[in-house]
Amino acid sequence: MMVSIIAQRTQRTQRKAREKGWDVECGEVKPPRLRASAGEDLAKIAKPVYYKNMTLSPSIHPFTHGAIQCYSLRDYRETYPLDWLLPDVPTDEINAALESLGLPRDQLDIDTNCLLLDTGRERVLIDTGWGRSLPDKQGALPDLLGEIGMTLEDITWVVLTHGDRDHCYGLLTADSEKTFPNARLLMTQDLWFFWEGVAGGSPVSPETREGFKRITRLYKDRVTFAGIDDEVIPGFMWLPAWGHRPGHTAWLVNASGESLIHVGDAVVHPLLITNSAWEWPHHAHPDQAVRDRHNLLNMAAGTGAVIYGAHFPFPGFGRVQKDGLNWSWMPLP
Numbered sequence: 001m002m003v004s005i006i007a008q009r010t011q012r013t014q015r016k017a018r019e020k021g022w023d024v025e026c027g028e029v030k031p032p033r034l035r036a037s038a039g040e041d042l043a044k045i046a047k048p049v050y051y052k053n054m055t056l057s058p059s060i061h062p063f064t065h066g067a068i069q070c071y072s073l074r075d076y077r078e079t080y081p082l083d084w085l086l087p088d089v090p091t092d093e094i095n096a097a098l099e100s101l102g103l104p105r106d107q108l109d110i111d112t113n114c115l116l117l118d119t120g121r122e123r124v125l126i127d128t129g130w131g132r133s134l135p136d137k138q139g140a141l142p143d144l145l146g147e148i149g150m151t152l153e154d155i156t157w158v159v160l161t162h163g164d165r166d167h168c169y170g171l172l173t174a175d176s177e178k179t180f181p182n183a184r185l186l187m188t189q190d191l192w193f194f195w196e197g198v199a200g201g202s203p204v205s206p207e208t209r210e211g212f213k214r215i216t217r218l219y220k221d222r223v224t225f226a227g228i229d230d231e232v233i234p235g236f237m238w239l240p241a242w243g244h245r246p247g248h249t250a251w252l253v254n255a256s257g258e259s260l261i262h263v264g265d266a267v268v269h270p271l272l273i274t275n276s277a278w279e280w281p282h283h284a285h286p287d288q289a290v291r292d293r294h295n296l297l298n299m300a301a302g303t304g305a306v307i308y309g310a311h312f313p314f315p316g317f318g319r320v321q322k323d324g325l326n327w328s329w330m331p332l333p
């Protein structure tokens with residue numbers, strides 16, 4: 001029963017996505033219309049900038065997006081061998097591409113970045129990092145928030161790209177309680193079904209299953225499911241990118257005529273921007289994941305939107321331009 005409900009809803013979402021010109025199977029890519037947002041009036045009420053006259057941790061990067069004060073916060077860094085990201089690409093080619101991006105050879109530093117957007121009215125956190133509930137991975141996010149003068153109670157919305165542990169376990173404290181007591185969660189309903197499906201017995205570790213169960217139990221009264229056209233938070237809309245995981249979305253944030261696209265795990269590293277044919281093997285639906293990546297990069301290149309990556313080298317944002325079959329990557333600032 002649950003499967004058929006999900007299938008029906010997925011078909012509806014796919015149809016609506018196609019009506020908006022989004023490539024969910026194949027064909028010409030036309031980016032969805034970028035809307036104006038409430039950015040102007042947000043400018044009047046933007047909070048003072050917390051970091052003035054402070055020396056910040058190298059894992060905090062403040063920037064502005066339209067009238068919104070943003071902070072890129074590096075929760076965690078892991079270093080992987082090259083064949084973890086790209087097992088089918090010769091090492092020499094990866095090293096040449098890393099060098100052209102100004103990155104070290106022979107290793108991949110994978111950062112886990114969280115994006116905090118302070119609109120003045122709302123403090124919106126997109127993804128929460130690893131959290132503190134796993135003994136071998138202690139995320140830095142709570143400390144970084146403290147450093148910019150925010151308490152965990154200040155966060156009013158947590159927006160999720162998807163339900164993998166490195167994006168959602170930050171919802172739990174070390175004691176498996178709520179990290180953000182006043183936050184509402186904004187996500188797709190498919191993401192919730194993903195958590196419930198895994199918690200109900202999909203083949204993952206018992207620890208992961210317990211974590212998802214705990215999150216759904218703690219936050220079930222605080223969740224808003226966003227449809228494809230919904231702007232629950234003014235200026236925030238999701239874009240379909242479910243190749244990585246069920247319910248995975250990118251998030252478009254429009255502010256004062258400027259656009260930012262948080263690509264989640266649809267684009268895991270800038271190497272996959274500058275080499276469009278390369279494939280990362282850790283997606284649930286690899287063919288759709290390639291289309292998602294191309295959709296998002298074409299949209300960003302066509303509109304000048306800033307791209308923010310959950311795992312890009314910190315601070316994790318920049319612009320892209322179409323470059324033949326690939327795109328060029330220009331990190332900011």
Ligand SMILES: [Zn+2]
Nearest residue numbers: 164166265310
């Ligand atoms: Zn991830």
